[in-house]
Amino acid sequence: GENVEQHPSTLSVQEGDSAVIKCTYSDSASNYFPWYKQELGKGPQLIIDIRSNVGEKKDQRIAVTLNKTAKHFSLHITETQPEDSAVYFCAASPPNTGNQFYFGTGTSLTVIP
């Protein structure tokens, strides 16, 4: 099955700096890549997603890039704020698996005021 690796496991940045989280996947057929944010005591919540027919997607301070050849995708957060502090998960979803997601191991992001 699909295998998703995520790095780094922890990340600390100063408020206002950028943060980048990287993921690689193994199944070249995967064609949907969501990113989830999990705040303390809550379930994960989708923040951005990208499909394989697109190389980049942006939503205000958040962007995701996808390199299908290299089988990796990244989350970019610019102008970080303390409320960005959370655990972030990437996931990949191959076709013919229904809506099954394979998640990375998570990145704990701390934004230092």
Next chain:
Amino acid sequence: DVKVTQSSRYLVKRTGEKVFLECVQDMDHENMFWYRQDPGLGLRLIYFSYDVKMKEKGDIPEGYSVSREKKERFSLILESASTNQTSMYLCASSVGGRRNEQFFGPGTRLTVL
């Protein structure tokens, strides 16, 4: 707003007990999922369901079973709880069809003594 609710936020059980974790979604979603979340391991899929009375094994189904008698409700059952099933359990739901956002509940932290 989609709402996924889980019956308990915290649960403490004894080894060997039968445990029921309940999940209810209010958006008429076809797909429902059960994950367990452990530090350093991310989210791992236990079971999922595409329709009433239908179930599919995920990556770690051993020691678990599920029940989906109604579209809005998906139950996870630990037939004989063991200490290695101490974990955070997350339920999610999504619309059927092409890969779509999964909406997560707040989680149940289960401790097996």
